[in-house]
Amino acid sequence: MRESKRPVELWDAIVVGGGPAGLNAALVLGRCRRKVLLFDDGKPRNLVSHALHGFLSRDGIAPAQLLALAREQLAPYESVVVDHARVIDAARTDTGFSVRTCDGRSFSARKLPLAAGVVDALPEQPGFRELYGVGVFHCPYCDGWEMRDQPLAIYGRGDDKGGGLALEMTLWSRDIVLCSDGPSGLSADYRRRLDWHGIAVREEPIVRLEVGSNVPYKASFEIVFQSGPRLSRAAIFFNTGRSQSTDLAARLGCDMYDPKGCTVDNDQRVTHVPGLYVAGDASRDVLQAIVAAAEGVEAAIGINKALLHEDLA
Ligand SMILES: Cc1cc2nc3c(=O)[nH]c(=O)nc-3n(C[C@H](O)[C@H](O)[C@H](O)COP(=O)(O)OP(=O)(O)OC[C@H]3O[C@@H](n4cnc5c(N)ncnc54)[C@H](O)[C@@H]3O)c2cc1C
Numbered sequence: 001m002r003e004s005k006r007p008v009e010l011w012d013a014i015v016v017g018g019g020p021a022g023l024n025a026a027l028v029l030g031r032c033r034r035k036v037l038l039f040d041d042g043k044p045r046n047l048v049s050h051a052l053h054g055f056l057s058r059d060g061i062a063p064a065q066l067l068a069l070a071r072e073q074l075a076p077y078e079s080v081v082v083d084h085a086r087v088i089d090a091a092r093t094d095t096g097f098s099v100r101t102c103d104g105r106s107f108s109a110r111k112l113p114l115a116a117g118v119v120d121a122l123p124e125q126p127g128f129r130e131l132y133g134v135g136v137f138h139c140p141y142c143d144g145w146e147m148r149d150q151p152l153a154i155y156g157r158g159d160d161k162g163g164g165l166a167l168e169m170t171l172w173s174r175d176i177v178l179c180s181d182g183p184s185g186l187s188a189d190y191r192r193r194l195d196w197h198g199i200a201v202r203e204e205p206i207v208r209l210e211v212g213s214n215v216p217y218k219a220s221f222e223i224v225f226q227s228g229p230r231l232s233r234a235a236i237f238f239n240t241g242r243s244q245s246t247d248l249a250a251r252l253g254c255d256m257y258d259p260k261g262c263t264v265d266n267d268q269r270v271t272h273v274p275g276l277y278v279a280g281d282a283s284r285d286v287l288q289a290i291v292a293a294a295e296g297v298e299a300a301i302g303i304n305k306a307l308l309h310e311d312l313a
Contacts, residue, residue, distance in 0.1 A: 013037075
């Protein structure tokens with residue numbers, strides 16, 4: 001691996017994003033002796049997280065350490081270049097794609113794997129962003145175990161995003177309050193089910209999350225409502241959605257099945273835009289680091305096969 005000093009004429013692939021998906025794509029393409037340029041602007045989705053869970057052989061590793069290890073292991077592959085810049089534009093060309101970086105450089109590649117991830121939409125009240133990754137979480141699979149048997153809150157509305165997540169969290173704790181920050185939108189059926197499982201519903205608007213010296217043992221903050229008593233909790237899990245971290249796929253005409261992910265036609269992560277691949281969180285719904293890494297491999301193998309097909313025909 002080397003830092004890029006000057007643009008190379010035509011790369012086999014330009015990878016956008018250096019999280020688990022992009023790094024694994026680059027690794028496998030490097031092992032195929034492909035010329036790969038990987039751009040990353042250093043804002044992984046789990047930037048705030050202290051420990052990554054559920055990743056075989058790496059359970060509990062600091063996310064930054066996982067990325068550092070992955071980059072270290074790219075080093076022997078001389079045809080792989082990592083560049084710390086944001087890609088701001090991409091277009092189709094006769095030979096594949098051209099991309100433009102935030103510092104005004106342009107590069108061309110035959111294939112374009114996007115592994116740029118997503119951005120989570122956090123509730124806007126003070127405290128949510130500050131406590132994100134500490135007491136505010138979105139993913140029970142990532143952080144439920146660490147919060148087991150603690151007093152928990154769920155932030156969400158409606159049967160699915162509010163009621164469904166609250167019921168799911170009973171796997172990890174029996175002390176759960178659903179906070180809908182306004183009318184809950186729950187059906188009578190869900191209200192009955194929540195009630196059956198001892199889950200209270202607080203519909204008062206939330207003003208802030210407050211960390212203070214009077215927060216009781218086991219709790220890490222209090223939820224302050226517009227009215228009614230404060231609620232001490234160890235953690236709050238939210239379900240308010242996410243969006244793509246770049247609009248590159250949309251600009252290239254990639255079909256979006258919803259704002260969260262790109263349509264990918266088969267298990268090689270290729271989209272209906274020829275030569276455009278999407279891997280990792282940006283592509284579908286099991287948003288876990290090891291899945292993102294595996295999708296990076298799928299994209300890399302798909303790209304290598306496509307290049308072989310073009311070159312050896
Ligand atoms: C708080 C939190 C905790 C989590 N905990 C876990 C956990 O315990 N276990 C687990 O498996 N998963 C966890 N996740 C999910 C995990 O972070 C993602 O599944 C994983 O990071 C997805 O990898 P990715 O490569 O698709 O995207 P990312 O890791 O988000 O990487 C995308 C990269 O692309 C870069 N990028 C974006 N746009 C551009 C551009 N235009 N130009 C250049 N670079 C760009 C970004 O800066 C980023 O570095 C957690 C997520 C969060 C938010």
